[in-house]
């Protein structure tokens with residue numbers, strides 16, 4: 001595994017000379033600014049209205065965390081759903097297109113060197129995205145007093161969601177030589193994973209799986225949204241941390257098998 | 266140095282390589298011949314460990330490609346049919362990356378990169394982005410990644426494709442010098458595939474010819490061309506004989 005840093009740094013350098021990385025960064029920062037401002041303005045308007053009607057009791061319940069930061073982090077997790085497949089689509093697909101898979105797989109590297117190196121590069125990019133995003137709630141520290149712990153928990157949740165998405169995106173990329181297909185496939189996978197809890201609710205409401213509540217519970221447990229929301233509420237629980245750990249590990253193991261299978265086809 | 270023991274490769278029903286065995290000793294330069302689709306690339310991919318054989322095994326410098334793959338791969342330099350290049354990297358950065366993944370110690374990499382740039386005529390383009398190079402220069406970079414770690418075994422799949430006549434001569438001289446016992450004491454063993462028969466006559470001591478996945482001929486060049494018959498005539502005879510006798514050719 002001593003070649004992991006070599007693979008990771010090459011991947012990062014390639015990522016940062018590609019227009020995709022800059023397109024994703026720019027779009028992400030702009031969208032973040034837009035959503036942040038809009039939730040801030042909405043909050044302001046809300047306060048004004050409450051003052052007008054003299055709902056002082058309800059006003060005490062208003063706070064920056066629940067009404068600005070939480071919705072902001074929530075919407076950014078949806079933005080990641082689109083952005084991360086763009087970052088991961090080339091991880092393995094482009095190696096096949098460049099025929100460099102023949103170089104990597106005939107060099108004295110293990111498959112784990114390749115898979116972990118590439119994942120690490122994607123994870124570093126995700127970390128950069130989340131760090132940039134943290135600047136926006138950071139601004140609020142200057143003007144108000146949001147609960148720092150709750151904010152950090154939310155950001156941690158977002159980071160974990162991003163890391164999990166990167167693992168799944170890496171897996172999708174390992175299945176094809178076409179980056180567009182890799183993008184579409186990881187997007188679909190992520191969307192399904194995100195929506196599992198809605199499916200569970202729908203199924204329960206429709207009575208389809210209402211009787212077998214076990215299935216609904218399992219679907220809900222599998223859903224990223226379910227675990228992410230607990231972080232946003234400020235709850236950092238080992239069970240939720242473990243969920244993301246298991247998700248990343250499974251995605252990487254699947255990726256390893258997919259890369260290896262080139263040899264056995 | 267290189268040993269193929271009963272190598273076969275099937276793609277579904279299709280047999281691409283059929284029970285091929287041979288041995289290449291240190292310092293030999295072997296020309297690997299055969300018509301299109303004969304199974305040359307497939308055989309080379311098996312020798313380098315990119316593809317597993319359906320049957321048989323490959324040994325490089327005594328290391329079994331299946332049971333001791335890391336040691337075996339460390340001993341091979343491989344130029345695939347399509348040079349494996351990252352178009353967005355510059356030549357020097359690419360070679361430095363290859364030096365690292367081939368296992369060269371950190372301190373030896375810089376010198377290895379310089380030596381390779383000089384050997385492959387790449388000094389003028391060292392800072393150029395690979396994607397902007399001409400085909401011939403990309404082929405040279407591909408050759409560079411195969412030799413940068415001074416592997417005892419070189420497996421080159423059509424190494425002179427796309428080069429200009431002067432370059433072809435230089436690369437041939439380079440390959441010949443790699444196989445000669447050099448001052449550095451490293452004597453390379455080379456298998457190269459090609460469709461240019463004069464290339465074989467220029468640098469190879471031995472010829473292995475395969476056709477439809479089967480080995481048809483394995484002899485020293487001097488022996489093949491003795492009696493005045495050209496390599497081309499032998500090639501035509503060996504590949505035609507099969508067309509006439511192969512049952513699948515009759516039914517197709």
Ligand SMILES: Nc1ncnc2c1ncn2[C@@H]1O[C@H](COP(=O)(O)OP(=O)(O)OP(=O)(O)O)[C@@H](O)[C@H]1O
Pocket residue numbers: 276279280281299300301302303304305306307308
């Ligand atoms: N991935 C694959 N799947 C199915 N068949 C394949 C695959 N790769 C090669 N083949 C088949 O195996 C046979 C041998 O191919 P190979 O590329 O080894 O030939 P070659 O001798 O290198 O030919 P050329 O001189 O054209 O490079 C061909 O019939 C080819 O169609």
Ligand SMILES: [Mg+2]
Pocket residue numbers: 305306307346422
């Ligand atoms: Mg070929």
